Amino acid sequence: MKLWDHSMSENDFRQCLRIACGSTLGFTICKLFGWNNGVFFTVTPMLLLGMVPVMSMSAAKQLLAAGVVCGLEVGLLGGYFGSHPMMMTMIVFLLFIGKFAAMSKGSLFLFGANSVISLSIMLHFASYQSTDLNELIMGNLLANILSIGIAYLMTYLIPDVEPRQPPPRPTEPKKSHRMRHEALMGATIATLSFLVFQIFDLSDSMSAQATTLLLLFPMHWNGALGYARKRAMGTLMGVSFGMVGQLFLYDWSGLLLFVVPLLWIGTMVFSYMHVKESSGSGAGFGGLTTLGILFGQYLAPDGDLVFSALYRVSSVLFAIVVTLLVTYIVHRFLNMFDATRFSHD
Secondary structure (H helix, E strand, O other), rough: OOOOOOOHHHHHHHHHHHHHHHHHHHHHEEEEOOOOOHHHHHHHHHHHHHOOOOOOOHHHHHHHHHHHHHHHHHHHHHHHHHOHHHHHHHHHHHHHHHHHHHHHHHHOHHHHHHHHHHHHHHHHOOOOOOOHHHHHHHHHHHHHHHHHHHHHHHHHHHHOOOOOOOOOOOOOOOOHHHHHHHHHHHHHHHHHHHHHHHHHOOOOOOHHHHHHHHOOOOOHHHHHHHHHHHHHHHHHHHHHHHHHHHHHHHHOOOHHHHHHHHHHHHHHHHHHHHHHHHOOOOOHHHHHHHHHHHHHHOOOOOOOOHHHHHHHHHHHHHHHHHHHHHHHHHHHOOOOHHHOOOOOO
């Protein structure tokens, strides 16, 4: 499996610095102010700076819109339909169709991608009695706003040295049947993932839940299959770094003076891999998000990051296998109909 796509340029190196410094800054601010849901403040800057090489107003609007829309959706669903599982499931499916349709369109991919992950995770945790719904919604929205500010700051402090070439445009727009295929497949699997994590009460498997959604980002079966192998590799590497970091920190995991440099080193390593792969969501991106979840959610003075890391590996690998199986079944089923066939070639 080939990982490296091209040689590292000066622009690429500066993007690595932006990702590492931005995610570390988000983590540090969250810990200094004592905010909960640290994973939002650590992973969201990673997603934004990793998926958008150069910060733009369009990216800022999409991320802000995702935070506002998901907050309203989670608040309304939790308040009005929390006690009606069947009705809530149907509404969740329709919401996911809208998110994946935005991703399939291309120009709104960042809005759809961020909305899919935020909506799924927030709806899952909102179902627990111990969760403060207002704090969860405001924490996600604040993380999005802070990430936009961090991205602009990183772009100003660590700018590219030369103009980037615009990404190549598709030779022809997607056909409507392919867009329906992508939206329905993504919404079906995301809804099934939501149901499974609800039914089996998997409140401590955020990495696995995120993996079931990230596998859908290529928007088709072949892409999901290729990404699954890279995601598994990235998870193993992210977990390994997290375990080494825990052993190094020992019982000093509450001291930001030691934690912050360690997180920066890890994000820099995986940012380097991510940029070298030049594939959007690969092993490097998987390592980044795994590390962000471990540090943002589970690193605490009274926590056992080693146990959390080992649990992440087993749950993520299991999630990958099951998600691929379901993706293939849904893909084949949708291909049975002309209106939802992926390709008519």
